[in-house]
Amino acid sequence: MGYKKWSVTEGDAPGFGGVEGIAPMVISSVASALGAVVGVKLLGGLSEHARDRRRSRPNTPRQSVGDAASPAGAALPSKKPQIFKPRRRPRNAAHWSPDDSTTAVVTAAGATRPKVQLIANAATCAKVVDVALAAGAKPIMGATTPAEASETCDKVDATLLNFGTPTTEAIAAAVASASIVVVDPVGCGLDARGVNVKRWLDYRMNGKPNTIHTLVKGNASEMAALMRMYGLRNEEMKLCDAAGVTTSDTAENEVASNAAAAGRSFSPPSSPSKAVSKREAAREKAIRDEITILNCLKTLSDATDAYVVMTGDVDYGVPCAYHGDGRPWAIRRVLYTGSHTTAFEDDSCAWLREWTGAGCCLGGVIATFVAAVGLRNEGGEGDPVRAACAWYRRVASATQDKGRGVDGPASFQVAFFDALHAASRDSQRA
Numbered sequence: 473m474g475y476k477k478w479s480v481t482e483g484d485a486p487g488f489g490g491v492e493g494i495a496p497m498v499i500s501s502v503a504s505a506l507g508a509v510v511g512v513k514l515l516g517g518l519s520e521h522a523r524d525r526r527r528s529r530p531n532t533p534r535q536s537v538g539d540a541a542s543p544a545g546a547a548l549p550s551k552k553p554q555i556f557k558p559r560r561r562p563r564n565a566a567h568w569s570p571d572d573s574t575t576a577v578v579t580a581a582g583a584t585r586p587k588v589q590l591i592a593n594a595a596t597c598a599k600v601v602d603v604a605l606a607a608g609a610k611p612i613m614g615a616t617t618p619a620e621a622s623e624t625c626d627k628v629d630a631t632l633l634n635f636g637t638p639t640t641e642a643i644a645a646a647v648a649s650a651s652i653v654v655v656d657p658v659g660c661g662l663d664a665r666g667v668n669v670k671r672w673l674d675y676r677m678n679g680k681p682n683t684i685h686t687l688v689k690g691n692a693s694e695m696a697a698l699m700r701m702y703g704l705r706n707e708e709m710k711l712c713d714a715a716g717v718t719t720s721d722t723a724e725n726e727v728a729s730n731a732a733a734a735g736r737s738f739s740p741p742s743s744p745s746k747a748v749s750k751r752e753a754a755r756e757k758a759i760r761d762e763i764t765i766l767n768c769l770k771t772l773s774d775a776t777d778a779y780v781v782m783t784g785d786v787d788y789g790v791p792c793a794y795h796g797d798g799r800p801w802a803i804r805r806v807l808y809t810g811s812h813t814t815a816f817e818d819d820s821c822a823w824l825r826e827w828t829g830a831g832c833c834l835g836g837v838i839a840t841f842v843a844a845v846g847l848r849n850e851g852g853e854g855d856p857v858r859a860a861c862a863w864y865r866r867v868a869s870a871t872q873d874k875g876r877g878v879d880g881p882a883s884f885q886v887a888f889f890d891a892l893h894a895a896s897r898d899s900q901r902a
């Protein structure tokens with residue numbers, strides 16, 4: 473890869489300009505000017521899970537899979553990935569403006585109605601197809617056999633490959649030569665499945681022409697598991713520590729989290745100066761953790777030659793140099809303070825953690841947006857992957873805030889699907 477790791481300085485913090493908020497750029501600069509405090513509980517629940525797993529098996533040797541350069545899986549095709557004609561723009565691609573790349577990508581997806589093959593898992597496939605549809609895709613779920621999956625690859629703009637249920641193994645092999653694949657390595661923490669995922673990624677990477685593009689999207693545990701599979705133990709440990717640390721457990725931060733979860737604002741602290749310095753410390757640490765995480769993901773991106781996205785309380789993206797503008801990003805919480813007021817801007821949505829499939833559905837949106845404008849984005853106008861993550865959480869947050877009869881995970885999903893559909897249609901009309 474032609475680009476280097478980042479140095480750990482705030483000015484260079486790769487995600488720092490990447491705040492996506494309710495009014496992202498404005499909030500970002502206001503927050504910086506007023507002394508922003510980055511959200512303090514990074515990837516809490518997910519990484520807790522990962523840490524619990526590690527604690528429960530402290531002496532278990534970490535197994536690294538052997539060289540899978542020659543795929544042992546009989547199901548993988550013996551041929552090298554075939555060379556696809558590069559497509560600068562998918563058919564009927566709408567022009568997208570550099571001014572608001574998220575809106576522009578959403579608009580492009582609705583206008584082009586890209587065809588997306590969704591190889592989903594049994595637990596969440598119905599939700600994924602509906603969310604992809606709402607995001608603008610013409611989804612195709614027809615891949616019931618490897619032959620069908622392979623044939624469908626040639627007819628679609630992108631394929632989503634979710635490893636969530638073992639029935640996908642033979643089908644996964646059948647799409648190993650597809651031009652754009654968004655991989656969701658659900659369950660790769662299981663050694664058996666992790667070996668399959670790695671073998672698939674290795675096959676895809678080895679000798680691939682530069683018209684083939686892979687994106688790997690997962691939560692913190694899945695990314696850590698993949699690092700283990702690749703023998704990146706150092707990165708795995710660093711990622712777990714950085715993603716799992718609760719930078720502060722102060723009551724105030726608890727209030728902030730709870731208020732965000734309930735969609736309320738919270739009261740200013742009684743002693744602003746003390747609180748500000750605490751926040752400064754939390755902010756510094758959060759930035760250091762963020763850079764650690766991005767560097768770990770960069771190592772994984774180099775190992776897989778894939779665009780790597782880690783989702784959770786904060787979403788992180790590390791493109792290859794030839795994807796989008798090649799810039800890593802993070803979409804995270806922002807707290808900011810000014811004189812004696814404290815405000816809390818947050819695109820997080822606690823309801824996203826309360827039902828199965830929030831991550832799988834995001835995979836459907838990423839695949840749709842990438843299918844619409846291309847992962848390579850040769851024009852360099854914006855990044856469809858980042859746009860997908862930003863849009864998804866922005867709509868989720870708005871659904872929660874507006875309290876459209878949301879009483880629990882089931883009613884949230886109904887309101888959220890409606891809101892995604894409406895947001896996509898709105899951007900068509902704008």
Ligand SMILES: Nc1ncnc2c1ncn2[C@@H]1O[C@H](COP(=O)(O)OP(=O)(O)O)[C@@H](O)[C@H]1O
Pocket residue numbers: 515516517518690691692783784785786787820821822824825829830831832834861864865
């Ligand atoms: N703790 C959290 N707080 C707010 N939003 C979250 C949290 N965890 C995940 N999300 C959001 O939910 C979406 C799905 O991510 P994630 O939950 O990590 O996937 P998965 O379901 O695969 O574990 C992401 O867009 C992320 O923004």
Ligand SMILES: Cc1ncsc1CCOP(=O)(O)O
Pocket residue numbers: 593594595596636637658659827828829830831832833
């Ligand atoms: C629980 C489960 N088991 C196999 S696939 C699956 C769904 C995972 O969904 P998500 O990662 O989006 O929560």
